[in-house]
Amino acid sequence: MSDPIKDLENFSSEGLPMNPLAPSEVRRRGDRIRRRNQGVLALGAAAAVAVVATSGVLVAGAVNQGEGPDPAVDPTRTTDRTTSGFLTTIPDDFALDVGMGGAQVTEDGQMDDLDYCGTTPLSDLPTLDVRSAEVSGGETSVTRTLYLLENQDEARATHVAVLDAARDCAAEKMPDGTVALQPADDSWPGNTITLDLGRGAETEPTVQVVNVVTNGPAVLVTSIWGVWSGDVQPGVETSRDGLGQLVPELDLFGDNVGPLEPSEVDPDQDTGSSDDVPTTIPDDYPLGTGWPDDSLAETEELGLQGPNRTLESLPFNACGETWQEPEYADRLRAEWTNAEDYRARQLTTYADADAAVAAVADLIAMMQACPEDPVRDDGYVTKRTVRKIPFGGEGWAILERDTLNGGDSPLGGSTMVIRNGLSVLVIRHDGHSGYPGTDNGQGQVDRQTSEASQAIAAMCRFTVAGCGSGSDGGTESSSDDVLGPDGWGELKIGMTAAELEATGLVTIAPADDPTAACRAVTIKGWEDTVHPNINGQVHAFVSKKHGLAMIFAQPGMRTAEGIGVGSTVADVRAAYGELGGQDAYNTAPVDGKSWFFLTDGGSVTAFQLEHADQDCMD
Amino acid sequence: MNEQEFDDFYTASFARITGQVYAMIGNRDEAQECVQEAFVKAWAHRRKLEKAEHPEAWVRVTAHRLAVSRWRRTRIAKRPADRAVSLPASTAPADENRVALVAALKKLPESQRRALVLHHMCDLPIAAVAAEVGAPEGTVKARLSRGRTALAALLSDSPPDAHGLQEGASHV
The missing domain is CATH 1.10.1740 (Rna Polymerase Sigma Factor; Chain: A)
Structure with a gap:
């Protein structure tokens, strides 16, 4: 075979035996997924009867029914309900467009992009079903989207998230408009938010009125634009009048929850008297842990730098401006860099928690105010989303995606800002470890925060509560639970059988076959192994040729880089670079040692430390 | 649709x-x-x-x-492809060239293999490969270059062995 690339180019599936399912079968299975009760048991007969009855009432009501089978006589209709009695799909005959006149109904979330100061509370909702109705053109634009979520709590949280976004945006006082949360009103079963862009705004109409109404697991979000600038009240009334016919129908999905309040602004639960809280960061703070090993960087200048106090502070730029940060008490920096791979951490302490809260609020406000940077010299435009993440006392993800000529590019950066007590940790990734991805940045958030898990956990020392008993700040975990990089405790990879026995820590099984390359080792105090690679109680292997050749991790053990059972393959790759294998991965050897990770395809299920030339297992 | x-x-x-x-x-x-x-x-x-x-x-x-x-295999359980999971109709004789190529591809790191297939077999430009695998174009280019080199070496050197079929026993 002379030119493999030619072969690859001519690689054809012709002649490959294939026996695909019939297209109709593929669709049938697809439809089944679509209707599936996510994790909930199939509907019982009683629930089905209830649905049919309800649907019948709906049909009998004033709903303008299209053609199609009568739900009351078609028991195969799949208006599934969960065991709790809630619908899991929006019935086909649910008239979301009632009273709209000539609306276009689509099976997607037209309100997904609802945006308050850069926060889009409706994007990427975990919906079971969604439907929209829209009339636009001329002077008016009316949109309704019904989101059906998994349960009432999700629905309520979604509803509150919209209110929070509006509340936060209202507090920001946008230069080009006013967002206002209208006061709750007994006569209206939901919340109303207005956005007034002001008279003379470039776009007419200038006022958007958004209504949010939640029944059971269903959230209705509507938007209407009109020319009510200056006095939005007529707009509020118009919008509510327009929903008059629809709102009672929402009872189909569950009880109305009424108007809700935004969540409490209470980032200070973990603060209090800060007299005893240290502001000095210990030199051995685990700021640089969880990154790939220094030796994996392509040149010596690259790789790990710090943690130290000499690296420059991380700048924050948005819309051409640099954040003017307030005074702080102490700062530690660390970086791991490689070609096109920039990872930086910065831990800052402030005089007290209030100062830390204020610093984060200031920074986040600046970032939220700039969803899009001006065009750069190279033609790229950075688009920015800012959202909360559930870490520390408060956490934020600043996700930046570079676009070129309006199209996506694989470039961008992700910055996590996590405050706990009087400390603020910034975790920033740029280059190919930093692009936020298309999943609302969730994968990126997971990667960065799991890499930095030790740095995040140790922030507890800067809170009033401290890190709990028996810890001086969480800067170290029991070394017994750490496997590697060269062995476990006194037992080092490469030690001969005699050296191992001399430690008194192991028992080495006699070789039942004199030609065997390796003998099994058990380690005193270790549990019976549950390692899926091995039957029976074997904790390690010692090789005639290479000495201690393999140690199987015990449950709960982690590598010095923080990788253990449950870590994702991405975590492993982030910690150890390129991996060999598929589903079962070997890392590149470092100092003659290598890691082997078993995975279920997504995350680690077991792992072991190996001599790079081990001859005990294939 | x-x-x-x-x-x-x-x-x-x-x-x-x-x-x-x-x-x-x-x-x-x-x-x-x-x-x-x-x-x-x-x-x-x-x-x-x-x-x-x-x-x-x-x-x-x-x-x-x-x-x-998908959970595929642990090394200990490595054995010839499990016929139990194969579909009934797969009986046509395999194309030797194709088998050799796939076997060689299998020895490359996954990222290189995927880049090679997307670029040379799916005819995607570098930018599209980068978008699909979520890596910068420079990285994709590097993977392609390394992958091509490795593939050429594998296909010229390797004896026609049945790669990957060793018993995964531990010699205890």
Whole structure:
């Protein structure tokens, strides 16, 4: 075979035996997924009867029914309900467009992009079903989207998230408009938010009125634009009048929850008297842990730098401006860099928690105010989303995606800002470890925060509560639970059988076959192994040729880089670079040692430390 | 995407995508199963598919993801392909060149293999490969270059062995 690339180019599936399912079968299975009760048991007969009855009432009501089978006589209709009695799909005959006149109904979330100061509370909702109705053109634009979520709590949280976004945006006082949360009103079963862009705004109409109404697991979000600038009240009334016919129908999905309040602004639960809280960061703070090993960087200048106090502070730029940060008490920096791979951490302490809260609020406000940077010299435009993440006392993800000529590019950066007590940790990734991805940045958030898990956990020392008993700040975990990089405790990879026995820590099984390359080792105090690679109680292997050749991790053990059972393959790759294998991965050897990770395809299920030339297992 | 459009899309691209995924993961039956499942998901999420600029890429990415996320084998359990999971109709004689190529591809790191297949077999430009695998173009270029070199070396040096079929016993 002379030119493999030619072969690859001519690689054809012709002649490959294939026996695909019939297209109709593929669709049938697809439809089944679509209707599936996510994790909930199939509907019982009683629930089905209830649905049919309800649907019948709906049909009998004033709903303008299209053609199609009568739900009351078609028991195969799949208006599934969960065991709790809630619908899991929006019935086909649910008239979301009632009273709209000539609306276009689509099976997607037209309100997904609802945006308050850069926060889009409706994007990427975990919906079971969604439907929209829209009339636009001329002077008016009316949109309704019904989101059906998994349960009432999700629905309520979604509803509150919209209110929070509006509340936060209202507090920001946008230069080009006013967002206002209208006061709750007994006569209206939901919340109303207005956005007034002001008279003379470039776009007419200038006022958007958004209504949010939640029944059971269903959230209705509507938007209407009109020319009510200056006095939005007529707009509020118009919008509510327009929903008059629809709102009672929402009872189909569950009880109305009424108007809700935004969540409490209470980032200070973990603060209090800060007299005893240290502001000095210990030199051995685990700021640089969880990154790939220094030796994996392509040149010596690259790789790990710090943690130290000499690296420059991380700048924050948005819309051409640099954040003017307030005074702080102490700062530690660390970086791991490689070609096109920039990872930086910065831990800052402030005089007290209030100062830390204020610093984060200031920074986040600046970032939220700039969803899009001006065009750069190279033609790229950075688009920015800012959202909360559930870490520390408060956490934020600043996700930046570079676009070129309006199209996506694989470039961008992700910055996590996590405050706990009087400390603020910034975790920033740029280059190919930093692009936020298309999943609302969730994968990126997971990667960065799991890499930095030790740095995040140790922030507890800067809170009033401290890190709990028996810890001086969480800067170290029991070394017994750490496997590697060269062995476990006194037992080092490469030690001969005699050296191992001399430690008194192991028992080495006699070789039942004199030609065997390796003998099994058990380690005193270790549990019976549950390692899926091995039957029976074997904790390690010692090789005639290479000495201690393999140690199987015990449950709960982690590598010095923080990788253990449950870590994702991405975590492993982030910690150890390129991996060999598929589903079962070997890392590149470092100092003659290598890691082997078993995975279920997504995350680690077991792992072991190996001599790079081990001859005990294939 | 209506039923007819979906059926046409499925009929037209099933074999092609299966071939591509086969080259990426090295197991024909598994490739077929994953592509099948990806099409089922495609219909289930057809709104997403409609939004996708390249529906075929959507299916390919989904199938690849499914393949990667399947529990395949632990090294201890490594043994000749498990016939129990193969589909009944796979009886045609294998094309030797293709088998050798796939076997060589299998020895490359996954990222290089995927880049090679996407660029040379799926005819995607570097930028599209970068977008599909979520890596910068420079990285993709490096993977392609390393992958080509490695592939050439593998196919010239390696004896025609049955790679990967060793017993995974531990010699205790």
